[in-house]
Amino acid sequence: MQPFKRSWVPTSPGRGQPRPTWRLGIDIGGTFTDFVFIDTRTGKIHTEKRLTTADDPARSVFEGINTLLEATGATVADISTFVHGTTLAINAVIERKGARTGLLTTMGFSDTIELGRETRYDLYDLKLRFPVPLVGRQLRKEVKERIGPRGDVLTPIDPDDVLEHTRALVEQDRIESLAVCFLHSYLNPEHERAAKQAIARTFPDLPVSISSEVTPSVREYERTSTVVVNAYVQPVVAGYLGRIESWLATRGLRGSFLLMTSSGGTISSATARALPVRLLESGPVAGMQMASLLASLRSDRNVLAFDMGGTTSKGYVVVAGEAEKTYQWEIARVHEFKVGSGLPIQSPAMKLVEIGSGGGSIAAIDRRGVLQVGPRSSGASPGPACYGSGGVAPTITDANVLLGFLGAESFLGGRMRLQTERAAGAIDEALGKPLGLGTLEAAWGIHEMANEDISRAFRIHAAERGIDVGGFTMIAFGGAGPLHAVRVAQKLRMRRVVVPLRAGVFSALGLLTAPIAFDVASTRRTYVSALTTEEIARHFTPLEDVAMQFVLKTGLPRGQVKISRELEVRYFGQGHEVVVKLPRRAGVTPEMIASLFHKAYQRTYQTTIKLDYELEVMNWRVELVGPNPRIELRQEQHESGDPVAKGTRLAHFNGPGRGVRAMVFDRSQLHVGQTVSGPAIVEEVESSLVIPPGHAAVVDPWLNLVIDLDQASGQHGV
């Protein structure tokens, strides 16, 4: 693998800083591990890209770092900050390669994790499946203790009882990690803390995760699931981080080593080892950070990031520069990405939408007799039919080859020749013949169905926040993103599509733009009307203290931390809340909260209804954020002259039968200010941008390709 050659120079290099001065960002993805290495004295950015060593991801990390150090002459001791994004935690859950984990629960509730919420996520599928619990029944023990629904102790905890169960789990069952979840611990964590202390004294080497530290939120199944996932991945993550840390330490690292969290901030590696559940979405978040970075460079305030890879598509909305978070989501779904078939997680994360449409998604005729694309995927192996690796089912990639969007000879920079005839054969066999459609008609159907599925998912995702992404800017990346970007953006009536150069590298760069951040929440029910300004401050203070401890572990000075406060509020009696962001200034009153709540409620549900009910605060949340690291990329020089095409190809932009000859460009040969007019295809190693007739892409000063869409053309038939 050739290292990535192109480099940028920031306009304002860091000046006069004492050493160390280098910053390193490493993003491990499923296929590639991307590196950026910035010398803040000169502002020069060096990059590296390697295949991920799945059996031991640390290997590609070390190799990549060594390559960069050799190329630059820098040493580990020169690194001031190293920010890392990794899919290690989530993969441990998906592949069930976590630690042998035990669970202590309240007496009578060791089966909570297996009983779940007692619901079927599919009404008609009588053979539906649920995930097997991460902790088997024999590794779950019940402790004599009970906290009541008001946080009062009904049955005191007995440390000896805790130790007896723990001893059995450690000595007989050989557990490597332990989770503890007691009822109502979100209100009163004393019993969980007592258990943890007792265990730490007797079994100092056993990692223990307690739910009131991992996620102090109501709903025992979701909380148990979360603390169990934390315990399950903890030894894996700690082992990996320990290796990286000692490797860096022996080479004299003086700077800080930070991890990217699911919610887009960074935390110290000590925090990551204690709360690895916070890293679950670390991977995709780097890409989304990159999109936010680009948006701010370009002054695009309202953005939809669109990342389409091999198995899924992900979307993420930023409004007025602000991203939304979620605190309740699901991982490792076992049944066709169906909501409800995974493990629930209560932890802050950027609010992504993910659907089963990726390049490898399989197209088939479903039982309705209509075309369906995904969520089944051919994966990396056997892969799409056109890979010629044994795949026989037609995929989105097969359709894109036949439509001329992907070059058979230039895929992955020409390293893999795509077999057009196999793609055609697969499509004919599975769809064309049974539906009486020609090959191109069926291929177009697959392409268009994917566009529709993706835009539908994004539309709903945005609508759930009361947002219409019409008029927003799309930032498209991932192997298949640029192939579908313009069409999806049109369906969503978006204003502009931006396709970054070599998005993978930008993801690693995105890591370096993430601020140090930590948020914590706790459940504390109270009427809004019963609060006073002083009480509001009093509730928030302990949360802020906890979050501050984590933030200070990164070495950030206290004075640079900004604190923001949020309440989750509902009408008294409801079960779900809307988020009310409190103003930064002091002196928040109940009336202020009520007025913010009503606005948020009406916007969220698009309703005019305003009830005359008491308002109730459910969750109190604080987020502490450090300063945004500044990365200013130099704008490249404008070059005159028309871009030179490397060839032409027949492609089908507007449906089957109407093929047109498109110019094909090599992205690395395009320069700032040049315009590529459609019909055209711009190829780079990982992806190709499709520019339909009537549209044009301009290379902006950061080498992004930018397509402004005529909003009138947003209207579309099908």
Add this chain to the structure above:
Amino acid sequence: MAYDPITLGILWNRLISITDEIVASLVRTSFSTVVRESYDLSCVLLDARGHSLAQGSWSGTAFVGTIPKTVRHLLKRFPPETLKPGDVLATNDPWLGTGHLFDITVTRPVFRKSRLLGFTTTVTHLPDIGGRGFSSNAREVYEEGLRLVPCKLYDRGKPVAAMFELIRSNVRVADQVIGDINANITANELGSARLLTFMDEYGIEDLSSLSDSILSHSEQAMRAEIAKIPPGTYTNTVMAEGVDGDITIACRIDVSGDRISIDYAGSSPQSSFAINTPFCYTYAFTAYALKCLTIPDIPNNEGAFRPVVASAPTGSILNPTFPAATGGRHALGHFVPTAIFGALQSVLPERVLADPGLINLIRFYGRNLQGERFSTVYFASGGMGAHAHGDGLTATPAPSNICSTPVEIFETLTGILVSRRAIRPDSGGRGRHRGGHGQEIQFVNATDHPVSLSLFANRTRFAARGFQGGCDGAPRLVLLNGQPVDPKSQQELAPGETVDFAEAGGGGFGPPEGRDPSVIARDERGAMVKAGTV
């Protein structure tokens, strides 16, 4: 206009996503735990003729079957030409709606200017409807609470104040009831906005031809599957516990070509207690069972009802006449799919599910630790039946679908403590594939006030039957302070007293001798079955 398979798929999926959004809004804005935690709700989109087109992926089993008929009843009272934008119609009549007073059906006509395009409709189970409260013990519907014959809740965008006052003044926990009705209205408001956007976006003037395409696709697919069932007559009789005697549910299924008809002649006459199952509910569960057996993977709509002809004698337990009491209609209605699966097990062994342990609805009414009144339903599932390809799921609702209320939420709302909620080992019927286990759950009245308890439990004597040589599941137990009580009764739980439920296991599938030894070992390790048993 005919739609090609690609366009049709796109439009169809989009309609489903609109209903999903309506459901999400309904859950998030509702007040009762019955809706917000337990999801006792449904949502359907209908065309201007009242044909159902799409339903929320999360929808109650029965309601999606009753909604189209309820909407047509509403339109009889309020003909389409009299409807105006901003109108909202509703009813909870057991015979026109979902079979009992506790569910309200709320529908909103969707207009573009003055043209009626279709309807969005939701149903939720209300936390209270007055009368003697949710129970099996009423003798006539009059005792069961407030019956809203088809009425308008909103008239041209304005609430009909008299209706809201009437409801508010006739129910317990009025804030929750009115709050939930408002959640229905909010959700339908959102749904109609979304339907209009969708139609504008694709330039659709009228939903009829799209509706015809979707419905005929589903109907044809279902008929094609019916045609694969060997023609003939299949019968089955299942027994269930009534209030004052056992109840027989008999069914006779006639399959001929692509037609199927189900008749419930031979079933018991209607009861003088509140376990009667109005025919709308019987039909909905009949259609549901047949859809599961034929086209489980096709999104549901009215096309899947068309091939299903069902009948039950007037005055029978599955087709009672006014003013029969119907509050606990689910306690028998849930046996309908069971009866059908049992009848067809010999010809569709790969598709049926052995008898499920069924869900137990437990209604609690009292005062919580703050002294505030609560009225709520706790849903506890038995085990699901096993099938030809796997074990039954533990503590999973079937055939109805619901979600349990978290213990932490339930305790906070009621002050009642749940002292145990655990898998009930050895309760799933043994077999090549084991039935799902039930669960054990114990409640303690930890408040200072008596709590009134309504019980609807079934499967206390008639266990979930195994299929194809599988064994029966363990029956359900109900214990008040450790002593068995009438499982379909109203009880009072004094402070400090306990009530225990051991929920029924599902039936096994295939002879136990055929069970994979490694699976047995796994069950034994988890103490799911006693060692040494099969």
